[in-house]
Amino acid sequence: MNIGDRIIFCYLQDGEDDNYNKILFLFYKKHNDVNKSIKHLNSMNIEIDKSYIKPMEHGEILEDKIEYNKYEKIVYSYLDLQTLEFGMENIINYDKYNEILNKEYEDKYLYRMNHSQKEAIVASNGKAFILTGSAGSGKTTVSFYKLLSLLDKCERIAYITYTKELKDKMEEDFKNITIEKYHNKVDFITLENLFNDYSKEDSFNKASRLKLITYNAFKNWYEDLKIFDNNFKSKYDKEIKEKYDSFDVYSEIRGQIKGGMGKDFVRAMKGKDQVKDILSKKLYLDLPEDYSYFNKDARKIIYKFTEEYYDKLFLVEQLKKDYIDDNNECYKLLKKNTLENKYDYIIIDEAQDFTDLQLYTFMDLVEDKNNVFISGDSNQIVNSTFYSDERINSLFYSLGIKPVRKDFRVNYRNQQQILYI
Incomplete structure (x- = not known):
């Protein structure tokens, strides 16, 4: 990302694990497109709540406040989970897999995993x-x-x-x-x-x-x-x-x-x-x-x-x-x-x-x-x-x-x- 680019996201909770927070990325805008989007929002008379935004002090460098180690752990954890799923593509017969997962019977043991299980x-x-x-x-x-x-x-x-x-x-x-x-x-x-x-x-x-x-x-x-x-x-x-x-x-x-x-x-x-x-x-x-x-x-x-x-x-x-x-x-x-x-x-x-x-x-x-x-x-x-x-x-x-x-x-x-x- 460049310094003028913007990402719009919201917070969600995992549907199967209410204690786990997620971030859902809605869309990404390059710097040149940001003004167009703002004008579009203004034309729709949407009010933006800025009360929670702490203004930056003059000369303050935002980059110094970023905890890179923290985000690095999050990124690698996400990649590990993705690798877990992608690594099964050559192992699983997905037609049979979906058939079994969609069946309803009393002694069913196999379900799709949620995030905490992964x-x-x-x-x-x-x-x-x-x-x-x-x-x-x-x-x-x-x-x-x-x-x-x-x-x-x-x-x-x-x-x-x-x-x-x-x-x-x-x-x-x-x-x-x-x-x-x-x-x-x-x-x-x-x-x-x-x-x-x-x-x-x-x-x-x-x-x-x-x-x-x-x-x-x-x-x-x-x-x-x-x-x-x-x-x-x-x-x-x-x-x-x-x-x-x-x-x-x-x-x-x-x-x-x-x-x-x-x-x-x-x-x-x-x-x-x-x-x-x-x-x-x-x-x-x-x-x-x-x-x-x-x-x-x-x-x-x-x-x-x-x-x-x-x-x-x-x-x-x-x-x-x-x-x-x-x-x-x-x-x-x-x-x-x-x-x-x-x-x-x-x-x-x-x-x-x-x-x-x-x-x-x-x-x-x-x-x-x-x-x-x-x-x-x-x-x-x-x-x-x-x-x-x-x-x-x-x-x-x-x-x-x-x-x-x-x-x-x-x-x-x-x-x-x-x-x-």
């Missing part, structure tokens, strides 16, 4: 990233677009979900939207996929498919358990099943004793070679109150029960039916280095349903721990994990990585007024 993807470039937010805030949408943005940068990508439903839906949308040459670059994975691909041993029926032990299986076994051995009875209450709820016991075993990593991920501080198959009794008893359903005396009973009954009776029975404990299998994969550095980048969706040990095991899939994108919500926990956003921070810190974190507050599935009740 910013999250740009902010995650080259850095470990944690995305938190409520249901309907767009976490899966952003995770999916992050995947698309990696296709020309990475050769092997893993997209990990807990539920088969989400895994199947994301894989279907991905293959419908993207050009075929990218299809083999991405593996869509659940825990069951992982174990069936890498964990089968001679003790399993090779013709059958390994299945994860569920709470219902534990509940039926726990409530039918009638006989405790003398060693257990002599020290603890033999009516344990009447004293402690089956769900609380199962949650404690799966989320903490088997799947927990201790406060601040201390179980992993000495490296994966030192990780044991169970949280030590001392670390378990030392957990803060908000890490457990039980007080310290009750924890002693639950820990003993895990060693004597869950491991030696329940798991043995389940293995005969090709049912496996997901934490046990993750531990085996971790110790064998089975998964080491198989991918250039991993995206973990539904992180709240994975235990700490499982999330730690996933880190083994990628060499550069900055190449990890995790999204989750502590209010959407379906399984027993004791998940919290702060503990995901601890996961990265235990690996010597400082993650970037962004939270989405707005729920785009609900009416705006509901969000502020």
Whole structure:
């Protein structure tokens, strides 16, 4: 621009994010055209409010007041976002893309991104990233677009979900939207996929498919358990099943004793070679109150029960039916280095349903721990994990990585007024 040129603009707000201001450039006029435009405005009897304009002092140089560093950041941020969109032009089949976006169905996960969602993807470039937010805030949408943005940068990508439903839906949308040459670059994975691909041993029926032990299986076994051995009875209450709820016991075993990593991920501080198959009794008893359903005396009973009954009776029975404990299998994969550095980048969706040990095991899939994108919500926990956003921070810190974190507050599935009740 020359010094006499003019730009007319107005301020707007993003239609999907009321907290984000935009500038809309209306038109640009060269110096020679400015007077013509002013005469035209005068002929229309339009009154111009000049009350907010601070007059320049004589000899004042406006250029000295410009914060060039500030504007440089804005320009480059804008270019990053544009590059994000333009970079997908050779990846996406836009006919299929628009068809999927325009469909209305109950389990729809994919939407057009708003500005703050695009910013999250740009902010995650080259850095470990944690995305938190409520249901309907767009976490899966952003995770999916992050995947698309990696296709020309990475050769092997893993997209990990807990539920088969989400895994199947994301894989279907991905293959419908993207050009075929990218299809083999991405593996869509659940825990069951992982174990069936890498964990089968001679003790399993090779013709059958390994299945994860569920709470219902534990509940039926726990409530039918009638006989405790003398060693257990002599020290603890033999009516344990009447004293402690089956769900609380199962949650404690799966989320903490088997799947927990201790406060601040201390179980992993000495490296994966030192990780044991169970949280030590001392670390378990030392957990803060908000890490457990039980007080310290009750924890002693639950820990003993895990060693004597869950491991030696329940798991043995389940293995005969090709049912496996997901934490046990993750531990085996971790110790064998089975998964080491198989991918250039991993995206973990539904992180709240994975235990700490499982999330730690996933880190083994990628060499550069900055190449990890995790999204989750502590209010959407379906399984027993004791998940919290702060503990995901601890996961990265235990690996010597400082993650970037962004939270989405707005729920785009609900009416705006509901969000502020």
